[in-house]
Amino acid sequence: MNIQEEWFSKGKKYAQGINEMVDFGEKNGWENWKGEEPEDIRDHLGKDVLDLLKKANLEGTVDKFRDDFPPSNMPIIKFIEKQAQSIEQLFFIDNQRIVFLTGTSYEKRQAYLLDGDKILKLDSKIRAVGKSKQGNVFAVVSENRVSLFKNWNGELIREFILNDLANIGITELIPFNDGSKVLFVSSEGIYLISENVEKLIHPINEDDEEDWDTNIDMENATLSNDNKYIVAGDQGVDHVVMDNDGNKINQIGPQSSYPHFCLFSKDDQQLITNSCHFYNGITIGVETAKIKEIQVEAYTESDEFIVIDDEMRVYTGLAALDYYILGDAYGYIKAFDKAGKKIWRHYLGSTISGMTISDDEKTLWIGSSSGMLHKLQLGKGHRDEHTIGNGNHYEEFRLIIWKDEPQIWKW
Numbered sequence: 021m022n023i024q025e026e027w028f029s030k031g032k033k034y035a036q037g038i039n040e041m042v043d044f045g046e047k048n049g050w051e052n053w054k055g056e057e058p059e060d061i062r063d064h065l066g067k068d069v070l071d072l073l074k075k076a077n078l079e080g081t082v083d084k085f086r087d088d089f090p091p092s093n094m095p096i097i098k099f100i101e102k103q104a105q106s107i108e109q110l111f112f113i114d115n116q117r118i119v120f121l122t123g124t125s126y127e128k129r130q131a132y133l134l135d136g137d138k139i140l141k142l143d144s145k146i147r148a149v150g151k152s153k154q155g156n157v158f159a160v161v162s163e164n165r166v167s168l169f170k171n172w173n174g175e176l177i178r179e180f181i182l183n184d185l186a187n188i189g190i191t192e193l194i195p196f197n198d199g200s201k202v203l204f205v206s207s208e209g210i211y212l213i214s215e216n217v218e219k220l221i222h223p224i225n226e227d228d229e230e231d232w233d234t235n236i237d238m239e240n241a242t243l244s245n246d247n248k249y250i251v252a253g254d255q256g257v258d259h260v261v262m263d264n265d266g267n268k269i270n271q272i273g274p275q276s277s278y279p280h281f282c283l284f285s286k287d288d289q290q291l292i293t294n295s296c297h298f299y300n301g302i303t304i305g306v307e308t309a310k311i312k313e314i315q316v317e318a319y320t321e322s323d324e325f326i327v328i329d330d331e332m333r334v335y336t337g338l339a340a341l342d343y344y345i346l347g348d349a350y351g352y353i354k355a356f357d358k359a360g361k362k363i364w365r366h367y368l369g370s371t372i373s374g375m376t377i378s379d380d381e382k383t384l385w386i387g388s389s390s391g392m393l394h395k396l397q398l399g400k401g402h403r404d405e406h407t408i409g410n411g412n413h414y415e416e417f418r419l420i421i422w423k424d425e426p427q428i429w430k431w
Contacts, residue, residue, distance in 0.1 A: 023072075024088050027065055031092055034060045035406045038367075043410070046362075062095040070096055073420075073431055082417075082430050090406035091418055091431045093351070093369030093390055100370065100390045103422035107387025109192070110376040111151040111158070113172045118376055118385050119149055119158075120393065122421055125189030125206065134385075134393070137417055139428055150193030150202070153245040159195040159202050166213060168199040180213050191239055196247050196264075203250060205241045209234035210252045212266050221266030222252040238296075244284045245339075249311065251291060253279030258318060259293045261311055270311060273318030275327075276302040281334040284308065286341050290358050296333035299349040303328040305358060328360045335372050340381050347372025353386060355411070364411035368394055384413075393419045 021029070037058030045053050069089055076085035093100060105127070110120040116136045123129035131142040131149060143162065150159040157177065158169045164186035168177040177199035185204060192205035204211040210222040222241070225232045236254035243250055243264075250266060253259035259272040259279050274295030281294040281303075291311060294303040304325040306314055314324045332348040340355075343363055347353045351370045355363040370390030377384050384396045400414035407415070420429040 023065055023068055027062060027069060027089050027095075030062050031060070031090060031406045034058050034062075034092075034094075035408050038408050039410070042365075042408075060092065060094040062092070063097075066095040066097075066099065070099060073429055077427075077429050086417070086431060087404075090404045091415075092406065093392075099422075103424050104370070104389060104391035105421065105423050106373045106389045107391065107393050107421065108374045109149050110374040110385055110387050110393075111149060112376045112378055112385075114379075116378075116383070117172075119172065120374065120376075120385075120387060121146070121149060122391075125191045127189075132421075134419075137395075137430060139419065148190035148193045150195055152195045152197045152199075153243055153247065155197040155199075157195045157197060157199045159193050161190060161193065166193075166202055168195055168202070170199070178215075180215065182213070183218060185211060185213070185218050192241065194241070194243050196243070198247075201264075203241055203243055205239055205252075207236060207239050209236065210239060210241050212250075219266055221250065221262060222260055223254065223257055224268070238278055238280050240279070240281050242282045242284060244291075244308070245286065245288050248288075249284075249291075249308070251282045251284075251293070253282060253293070255279070261291075270314065272304075272306060272314075272316045272325075273320065274302075275304055275319060275325075276300070281337065281346075283337050283339055283344065285344070285358055286339040292328055292344065294332070294334040294346075296349075299333050300331060301333040301348075302330050303332065303334060303346070303356075305360070326360055328356050328358075329354070329362070336374050338375055338377055340377060345375065345377070345384065347375055347386065351388065352409075353384075364409065364413075366396070366407075366409035366411040366413050368392075391420060391422045393421060 076082050105122050106124050108121050118134050121129045121131050131146040133140045145162045148161040156171050158172050160167050164182040166180040188206045188208050194203040202213040204213050209220050212219040238255040241252035250262040255278045261270040272293050276295040277297040280296040290305045292305045294301050305328050306325045316324050334346045337346040343355045343357045345355050349371050351368050354365040370388040373389050374387035386394045395416045397414040403414045418431050
């Protein structure tokens with residue numbers, strides 16, 4: 021058996037085995053699964069396949085290579101562990117164009133524009149990028165300046181100069197729909213940025229502690245699509261609901277250990293919050309119409325919320341028209357409706373670090389901590405029998421964007 025035959029046959033067997041096991045576990049309960057967990061036994065092929073991938077890129081034969089060697093992370097895990105970087109802050113621009121960054125908030129980042137499968141390196145001074153929930157306003161942080169544009173590279177709306185926040189790593193950046201303010205999320209606090217104002221809105225020193233500081237872990241925040249509400253949380257504090265000036269209205273207690281993610285539905289009728297414990301977690305949904313008066317206590321069952329999911333530690337997500345797409349620590353993306361019904365799941369192989377979707381909701385781009393950027397055509401049908409998941413999605417390609425590589429490899 022040659023390398024192509026071995027890669028193909030063993031990969032197909034592994035994917036089929038995983039799909040069968042997960043299907044059984046979801047339908048019958050994991051406690052009833054008596055079989056062994058399938059193993060991907062292709063580690064010894066990893067280096068040779070990567071070398072062939074690079075050769076195919078240089079020779080322009082990637083499509084043929086992709087048919088012969090459907091991608092998988094497990095056989096190249098030792099290379100991923102050494103060279104991977106997070107792909108974050110993905111935002112749809114138009115047509116088949118997105119912008120994204122490599123690196124986490126505490127690393128030197130690089131911004132890119134992806135147009136189809138062509139990639140362009142952007143100004144190395146860019147530290148963060150954000151996009152409004154509505155209105156197509158983009159925020160770009162370059163050195164100590166926040167520039168707000170109507171459309172990507174469109175009309176400049178206004179600029180803010182960062183003072184105390186000038187050298188702080190930015191986890192997430194969300195401009196308001198009218199470009200008047202920016203929600204600034206960092207491990208040193210969550211702020212509202214406006215003209216000459218850097219207002220700390222989370223955490224707040226409510227008890228006047230002398231040794232209090234703003235450093236937080238698992239920092240996360242979101243805006244409602246109409247910008248009426250801000251929600252923020254971190255490892256040590258319940259999710260706090262605020263008005264759009266950062267004044268506290270209510271709080272939502274976690275149903276797992278630590279608040280980790282939050283998001284409003286596309287129509288703003290529901291807020292979901294995720295809390296985690298190790299690599300697992302619980303996501304709940306509350307009605308936005310009742311957000312001022314509901315009482316959701318930590319670790320307490322209640323009619324005030326519904327459980328959307330009781331498995332995922334959610335790292336990132338988005339709200340489509342009829343459902344959420346959430347990405348977890350294990351490398352799965354999963355779709356749920358507002359009642360908590362799981363619509364589909366799709367496995368990508370490493371912790372999900374960012375995603376964005378086209379306006380027609382047919383194309384999804386996903387970044388992961390493996391240093392890979394995936395482009396999926398939703399509902400188009402599986403490309404091969406190596407796909408893990410039941411989402412019926414077609415991976416058009418993935419880009420390998422590693423720290424020490426001289427170029428970006430397409431697979």
